[in-house]
Amino acid sequence: MKKLLVSMLSLLLLTVLIPQFTFAAQADIKLYFNGKQLNPEVAPRKIGDYSMVPVRIISENMGAKVSWDQAKQMVTIEKADIYMQLVINKKEAVLNSKAITLEAAPVLLAGNTLIPVRFVAERLGLLVDWDDATQSVYVKTPDPSNGGTTPTPSPTPTPTPKPGVPQITSMESVGDQIIIKASGPIKSKLMYLSNPERLVIDLPGTTFGSGIMVPGAGQMGGVWTANPSISAIRYAVNDPATSTIRVVVDLKVKSGYSLIEDGSKGQVVVQLKNAKYKVVLDAGHGDQDPGAISISGKQEKDFNLTMVLKVKKILDQNPNIQVYLTRSDDTFVTLDGRCEFANNLGANVFVSIHGNKWVPSTSGSETYYWRPESLSLANIMHKNLVAAAGLPDRQVRQNDFRVVKYTNMPAVLLEVGYLSSPNDEPQMFNAAFQDRVAGGIANGIKQYLNLN
Ligand SMILES: [Zn+2]
Known part of the structure; x- marks a missing residue:
């Protein structure tokens, strides 16, 4: 009963963590x-x-x-x-x-x-x-005949250069650098904030030049970026009194940074470094919960753990990935415990590995997701899984498994093959097959994070 209360409480906590729109x-x-x-x-x-x-x-x-x-x-x-x-x-x-x-x-x-x-x-x-x-x-x-109600297509560039005040003439995201150019020497102040991760660049005593889209009142301008560790770069006048333009770099991952040029020569260059993506690998089942029993009497929990350890070994070689395991040995973790682990970490990706069981004639690989934001991860992972395993393609499927439903980052559950299939089972306990599939899973994760 106490246990039930605890799990109900943790469910309640998880509910609170789900993106706002669901419960708004x-x-x-x-x-x-x-x-x-x-x-x-x-x-x-x-x-x-x-x-x-x-x-x-x-x-x-x-x-x-x-x-x-x-x-x-x-x-x-x-x-x-x-x-x-x-x-x-x-x-x-x-x-x-x-x-x-x-x-x-x-x-x-x-x-x-x-x-x-x-x-x-x-x-x-x-x-x-x-x-x-x-x-x-x-x-x-808009009715042009009733005089002047045509909407102003906002934002409109209306720079009002003040004499002597340096103008920001361009802001760019190039590779791992943020490059801000000005018409003359400027000052810059950097601040790194967490939860959510972001880098704030303040440019006091500056104004917008004609090359910059000036945000309307209460709006923020944006800078295009293809950097996979940046979710957005936005800017606005933060403090009109000191004419401070503030640029906020919203980060998907904790990153280091260094100020390469401080603005004294008319250019601010900030270099982002050591972005670390948190990847959670989840070996299904464990301890008293063996999962499916294979046709030759082997246990799914052992297959799952072997696979997870092999994927970790590959991903550990990538300096931009930090791997976390929900279990690294034959222990039992509850489904909610697995979700909580990943949510508390603020993981960027969650991949659960399983083996399936059904009638002997059913064979092949499946990838499951639940929340729409996990679909692109599911598609990439499935393509890599099927190519590496070489088993029949049983498609990407949507199902509300707890670990993909109650995690709050892109999350998938891979059913590598069928332990009940005389075709799949011997392969699933073959080291060469396992290495190939682990390589495919690692590759899918790197591809999703644009780290290839
Ligand atoms: Zn399973």
């Missing part, structure tokens, strides 16, 4: 376009403070082209000179090849992508109004 209050709202009510298949709704509408509404009624990339969980919206990329469950987005931060992350609901309507519609040059009394969103095409 949701209420259906009405959506009008040019006075006409729209009734999409998935009802528009308020999630938290933001009105979210299906992206298809945008394409059908607002004259934008919308495309969907399943592997990247990414929606692309194109209209005239606007090009926007939004990713499910991510506030970081791209607008005309610049990184921006959305007011709310897009979510996936019954196969429909819901997006924050105000932000997106306004970028497409539409007017958005909210009526609280009727809980309705009104989207309108």
Whole structure:
């Protein structure tokens, strides 16, 4: 009973850790376009403070082209000179090849992508109004005849250079460096903050030059980056009194840094170093829980542990990966304990390894995920698993296994093969097969983290 209470408590704690949108209050709202009510298949709704509408509404009624990339969980919206990329469950987005931060992350609901309507519609040059009394969103095409209500396509570059004040002329993310150029000598102050990991670069006594997109009031500008350890680079005027421009580098992993040039020669160069991704490898079952018993009487828990140790040995050679094991010997860890371990670590990737059991004729590899943000990891891992194992491809599948459901980072569960299959079983306990599959799993993880 005490045990039950403890596990209920830990479940409650895990619930709190799940991304906010899942539990944020949701209420259906009405959506009008040019006075006409729209009734999409998935009802528009308020999630938290933001009105979210299906992206298809945008394409059908607002004259934008919308495309969907399943592997990247990414929606692309194109209209005239606007090009926007939004990713499910991510506030970081791209607008005309610049990184921006959305007011709310897009979510996936019954196969429909819901997006924050105000932000997106306004970028497409539409007017958005909210009526609280009727809980309705009104989207309108601007009427040029009623004088001056055309929306200002924000953000607009309106630099107001003050004489003598150095201007920031460019900000770039190049390889592992952040390079900020100015019209003259500037000062820079660096600050590293954790939870979440970020590097703050303050540039006191500066102003925006004409090459920089100036963020509107209450907004932040963004710098495009392809660096896998950076989730976004954003900037704004942080302190108008001292005219301090603040650049925030949001990091996916704990990183070191060094200031290579401090600005005294008109350029600030910050080098990121030693980014370490935390990878959790989870050997299924253990101790009194043997998992599946194979056709020759071997235990799944032993196969899982052998595989995990082999994958760890390969990944340990990569300086950018720190491997953590939920168990490194024949011990028992609860499913919730495994999730808690990875969540408390703030792991970047979670991979659970298992062997399957069914009728003798069933053979092959499966990759399981549950939360949508794990799908791209699942696709990459499965491709590598199938190629390395050479067993029949039994596809990527969605199932709410606890370890992939209650972890809060991209997480997959690999069923390498069937211990009940006379085809798979002898191979699964063969060292050459195990080494090959361990190599495939390690490769998939490195590929997902862009470390190849
Ligand atoms: Zn298992």
